[in-house]
Amino acid sequence: MRYFLYKLSSFFITIVLVSMIIFFVFQLLPGNPAHIILGMDADPAQVAQLEKQLGLDRSPVERYADWVRGLLQGDLGESLRYQLPVSDILTDRIPVTSSLAILSLIITLLIGIPLGIFIARSDGKWMSVFLNIVTQLGISIPPFWFGFMLILVFGVTLQLFPTYGYVPWSEDFFGAFQSFFLPSLAIAIGNIAIVIRYLRNTILDQAKMDYVRTARVKGLKERTILYGHILRNSLIPVLTIMGLLVADTLGGSIIIENVFSLPGLGNLLIQSITSRDFPLVQSMVLYIAILVLFINFIVDLLYKLVDPRIRLKG
Amino acid sequence: MQTPILSIENMDVSFQLSDGKYKALEDISFSVFPDEVVGIVGESGCGKSLTSQAILGILPKNAQVDHGEIAYKNNNLLEMKENDWQEIRGSALSMIFQEPMTALNPLLTVGKQISEVLKKHTNLSKKTRKQKTISMMKEVGLSRAEELYNSYPHQLSGGMQQRIVIAIALIAEPDLIIADEPTTALDVTIQAQILELFRKLKQYRKTSIIFISHDWGVIRHICDRVLVMYAGRIVEQGSVTEIISNPKHPYTKGLIQSIPDHQKKGEELYTIAGKVPSLKERKGGCPFADRCSSRLDICKQQFPESVVMEGTHTVKCHLYLKGAVETL
Amino acid sequence: MAKEKSIPFYIGIGIVSFLLVVMLISIFYTPHDPNAMDSTNRLAAPSLEHPFGTDNFGRDILSRVMEGSQTAFIIGISAVSIGLIIGFILGASAGYFGGWVDEIISRFIDAMLAFPGILLAIMLIAVFSTGMTNTIIALGIMSIPSFARITRSSFMQYKKYDFVKASIAKGAGSIRIIFHHILPNAISPTLVAVALSFSGAILSESGLSYLGLGVQPPDPSWGRMLKEAQPYITSAPWYVFITGVAITLLVLGFNLLADGLRDKQDKKA
Numbered sequence: 001m002r003y004f005l006y007k008l009s010s011f012f013i014t015i016v017l018v019s020m021i022i023f024f025v026f027q028l029l030p031g032n033p034a035h036i037i038l039g040m041d042a043d044p045a046q047v048a049q050l051e052k053q054l055g056l057d058r059s060p061v062e063r064y065a066d067w068v069r070g071l072l073q074g075d076l077g078e079s080l081r082y083q084l085p086v087s088d089i090l091t092d093r094i095p096v097t098s099s100l101a102i103l104s105l106i107i108t109l110l111i112g113i114p115l116g117i118f119i120a121r122s123d124g125k126w127m128s129v130f131l132n133i134v135t136q137l138g139i140s141i142p143p144f145w146f147g148f149m150l151i152l153v154f155g156v157t158l159q160l161f162p163t164y165g166y167v168p169w170s171e172d173f174f175g176a177f178q179s180f181f182l183p184s185l186a187i188a189i190g191n192i193a194i195v196i197r198y199l200r201n202t203i204l205d206q207a208k209m210d211y212v213r214t215a216r217v218k219g220l221k222e223r224t225i226l227y228g229h230i231l232r233n234s235l236i237p238v239l240t241i242m243g244l245l246v247a248d249t250l251g252g253s254i255i256i257e258n259v260f261s262l263p264g265l266g267n268l269l270i271q272s273i274t275s276r277d278f279p280l281v282q283s284m285v286l287y288i289a290i291l292v293l294f295i296n297f298i299v300d301l302l303y304k305l306v307d308p309r310i311r312l313k314g
Numbered sequence: 315m316q317t318p319i320l321s322i323e324n325m326d327v328s329f330q331l332s333d334g335k336y337k338a339l340e341d342i343s344f345s346v347f348p349d350e351v352v353g354i355v356g357e358s359g360c361g362k363s364l365t366s367q368a369i370l371g372i373l374p375k376n377a378q379v380d381h382g383e384i385a386y387k388n389n390n391l392l393e394m395k396e397n398d399w400q401e402i403r404g405s406a407l408s409m410i411f412q413e414p415m416t417a418l419n420p421l422l423t424v425g426k427q428i429s430e431v432l433k434k435h436t437n438l439s440k441k442t443r444k445q446k447t448i449s450m451m452k453e454v455g456l457s458r459a460e461e462l463y464n465s466y467p468h469q470l471s472g473g474m475q476q477r478i479v480i481a482i483a484l485i486a487e488p489d490l491i492i493a494d495e496p497t498t499a500l501d502v503t504i505q506a507q508i509l510e511l512f513r514k515l516k517q518y519r520k521t522s523i524i525f526i527s528h529d530w531g532v533i534r535h536i537c538d539r540v541l542v543m544y545a546g547r548i549v550e551q552g553s554v555t556e557i558i559s560n561p562k563h564p565y566t567k568g569l570i571q572s573i574p575d576h577q578k579k580g581e582e583l584y585t586i587a588g589k590v591p592s593l594k595e596r597k598g599g600c601p602f603a604d605r606c607s608s609r610l611d612i613c614k615q616q617f618p619e620s621v622v623m624e625g626t627h628t629v630k631c632h633l634y635l636k637g638a639v640e641t642l
Numbered sequence: 643m644a645k646e647k648s649i650p651f652y653i654g655i656g657i658v659s660f661l662l663v664v665m666l667i668s669i670f671y672t673p674h675d676p677n678a679m680d681s682t683n684r685l686a687a688p689s690l691e692h693p694f695g696t697d698n699f700g701r702d703i704l705s706r707v708m709e710g711s712q713t714a715f716i717i718g719i720s721a722v723s724i725g726l727i728i729g730f731i732l733g734a735s736a737g738y739f740g741g742w743v744d745e746i747i748s749r750f751i752d753a754m755l756a757f758p759g760i761l762l763a764i765m766l767i768a769v770f771s772t773g774m775t776n777t778i779i780a781l782g783i784m785s786i787p788s789f790a791r792i793t794r795s796s797f798m799q800y801k802k803y804d805f806v807k808a809s810i811a812k813g814a815g816s817i818r819i820i821f822h823h824i825l826p827n828a829i830s831p832t833l834v835a836v837a838l839s840f841s842g843a844i845l846s847e848s849g850l851s852y853l854g855l856g857v858q859p860p861d862p863s864w865g866r867m868l869k870e871a872q873p874y875i876t877s878a879p880w881y882v883f884i885t886g887v888a889i890t891l892l893v894l895g896f897n898l899l900a901d902g903l904r905d906k907q908d909k910k911a
Contacts, residue, residue, distance in 0.1 A: 010752075013749060014749065014752050014753050014756060017749055017750065017752075017753035018753045018756050018757075021750075021753055021754070022765065025765060025766065025769055026769060028769055028770070029769050129649050129650060132650050132901070133650055133653065133898070136650065136894060136897050136898055136901060137890070137894055139897060140841065140845075140890050140893040140894035140897050141886075141890050141893075142845055142848050142849065142865075142886065142889050142890065142893075144848075144849060144852055144868070145848075145868060145882070145885075145886035145889065145890070148868070148872065148875055148882050148886065149882075149883075149886070151875060152875060152876075152879055152882070156875070156876050246758075247758035247759070248758065248759060250758045250759070251758035251759015251760060251761060252759060254759060254760065254761065254764065255759075255760070255849045255852065255853060258852075258853060259872075269764065270764075270853050270854075270855070273764070273767075273768040273855065274854070278768075281765070281768050285757070285761060285764075285765045288757075288758065288761055289756045289757050289758075289761070290756075292756055292757075292758050293756045296756075
């Protein structure tokens with residue numbers, strides 16, 4: 001319980017700090033933001049109106065307070081370009097990015113965990129050198145370029161998947177899956193390599209533990225020892241890197257959405273930067289950062305719940 | 315004569331290290347008879363644990379039995395397939411370890427860790443397995459067995475954890491249990507309780523035990539027979555009373571002399587000078603020669619044959635070989 | 643054992659040295675002028691004249707990839723230097739002073755880590771606009787946390803050690819303690835972080851430039867080239883392929899180097 005309160009309070013403190021950093025950075029826009037947004041030869045009356053809309057006639061502290069107050073009421077401000085509340089715009093975009101992220105995480109675990117186990121079982125000297133290099137390669141490939149390669153192989157040559165655009169799940173489930181599959185895989189490539197490396201190391205470490213010897217003395221089969229004893233102890237540490245994986249996935253989706261023209265948050269973010277829609281950019285950055293913090297917070301709690309050594313400490 | 319439960323003949327075990335092959339155990343031969351407790355003593359690094367690992371077929375990956383025979387009731391274990399080995403391990407032969415905390419899987423309930431053995435080796439129903447597990451837990455002295463069944467190892471004290479480890483070893487009613495320093499990691503009072511438990515087991519269950527220890531007090535209380543190991547060899551064996559009252563090998567003498575004794579209170583404790591040679595330091599001849607105060611010229615050149623002293627008491631030392639006395 | 647383990651490390655050194663040599667050569671010589679357009683020879687397939695083919699303006703891809711390596715190294719070195727210097731100052735202050743200084747700096751670092759992937763860099767570039775210098779600054783800031791963390795923990799760890807306590811007791815000045823005891827021990831983890839941040843910066847730069855938020859023309863950049871190559875992915879697949887291979891190789895080289903350094907460090911510990 002004390003642990004929970006500690007994590008909760010540091011979660012909120014970090015959110016406040018993040019919001020301050022974001023707000024502060026956007027105060028650093030060189031020159032008059034209204035001019036930047038509208039261009040140098042804009043109509044002075046328009047500039048004055050925009051300044052008022054942006055609250056530039058008030059002090060930064062007041063503006064920060066306003067922004068936070070708005071946020072707490074679910075008001076993320078208004079987009080300049082769309083002339084719509086930011087929250088309305090995000091509502092359309094979130095399902096795309098979250099589908100992408102969730103599918104990518106599923107692919108990561110579905111490929112990474114079995115491969116990690118398989119690889120931990122085959123431990124020759126040269127095999128481990130080879131695997132080290134291959135997994136490092138997975139980490140080193142730029143995901144968006146890997147996306148290109150997937151498009152080239154599976155989209156263009158084999159024509160198995162569409163190469164751009166998006167179908168909502170409600171419209172055509174299989175079509176949606178197809179449209180998300182390649183981008184999800186592209187994001188997952190680095191994370192798969194990370195999971196494989198991490199899981200292999202924890203399995204090899206756990207295999208040296210005394211309880212494994214006990215299990216062997218019981219006469220259990222190697223399979224039973226691996227799946228019934230070692231794996232359980234190896235997967236808990238993997239949970240600790242879940243937060244990292246989620247952050248990587250969300251970060252990766254920012255670029256990948258632009259490769260596959262998926263109308264998600266990342267796609268919107270880049271468009272908003274190009275069209276100088278600063279209120280939208282500011283709110284989106286905060287939104288994504290809070291999402292990552294929140295998921296990390298949950299993962300932290302989950303980790304403690306899964307491990308009886310910590311759960312039952314009282 | 316009775317057929318032994320376990321008999322080992324001329325077993326050699328070696329390690330494959332990066333710079334070559336090294337013999338870790340040499341010419342190990344001994345038997346364990348039904349209902350008998352055999353102690354193995356020696357300093358650390360003498361191969362006591364390695365011997366037990368060889369018996370159970372759980373040697374480290376880079377170690378192997380080069381030569382010899384390990385027979386369980388006349389079946390040579392070394393010729394067995396891994397599957398048949400697994401059938402014997404845990405049901406006919408089992409083992410108790412030194413560190414109860416690490417010997418148990420931290421993420422499984424202790425009840426599951428005990429009943430798992432029954433699941434592997436019997437066809438009992440889940441319910442019966444649980445009943446048997448709980449009565450076993452009671453037998454090893456865990457009175458609140460029903461409650462403890464679903465607890466995790468970290469929730470128990472060291473002594474309770476060791477009782478769980480013992481229950482795991484006993485649940486399938488094996489013919490032979492190897493106890494590898496089962497009390498060393500425990501507090502003194504808990505040690506006494508666990509030893510008491512072993513004495514009861516010896517009394518009520520007809521199980522043979524190999525008891526590895528470096529504590530002569532423990533050996534004297536529990537064992538019928540004792541083997542003294544030094545640097546991968548058995549240098550002396552015989553009945554406990556015979557060895558303690560009349561040790562022959564200089565190493566055994568040294569070990570017994572270094573037992574702390576109330577009557578010698580105040581005097582400096584005797585220790586054997588030097589240390590056990592590591593695998594790579596071992597040369598031909600008697601490995602104890604460098605530390606031996608009664609060393610002969612031949613000791614450094616040749617390892618002595620076994621000499622029968624009296625009954626089952628045998629020793630491997632040039633001092634007792636014919637002809638040796640004359641050169642003195 | 644030691645031998646096999648260092649193979650990836652030597653492969654890493656090999657890759658990085660190779661690309662370093664290519665980069666140095668490209669300063670003085672490229673097979674063609676990287677910016678010379680040839681409208682008669684657009685998107686040409688690889689040939690003896692153009693081993694990696696030509697791009698959509700008929701420019702020699704090999705020459706452009708070679709020139710792009712300069713940008714990659716400049717960005718890597720500059721961004722890592724910024725991150726190292728600022729990260730070191732922040733981490734050292736946090737670790738050395740402890741207390742509320744540590745609390746504030748650590749919170750700040752945690753907050754920076756809440757920005758996933760290149761989001762922090764994207765935000766900074768959104769505000770300060772694109773270009774080589776701003777890309778370097780943004781990537782430099784992004785790499786601050788890892789250096790700050792390492793320096794902080796080195797300072798905290800070695801402050802506890804007896805030999806450091808003894809030096810303090812002997813009246814040795816703080817500067818002396820830092821230079822004699824703390825810094826030598828912080829070097830190897832910092833080297834690992836340098837290699838990792840380098841590969842991270844190159845990966846991020848390619849992503850930013852691909853999005854049009856990084857290096858701008860006429861500065862050459864691999865990420866930028868990928869953006870230009872994307873429309874021709876079916877008609878000139880080698881263009882996309884070669885450019886991506888260049889990025890992957892450089893990133894892989896530094897990652898293998900970092901991994902090898904970490905192994906050596908673990909062995910020493």
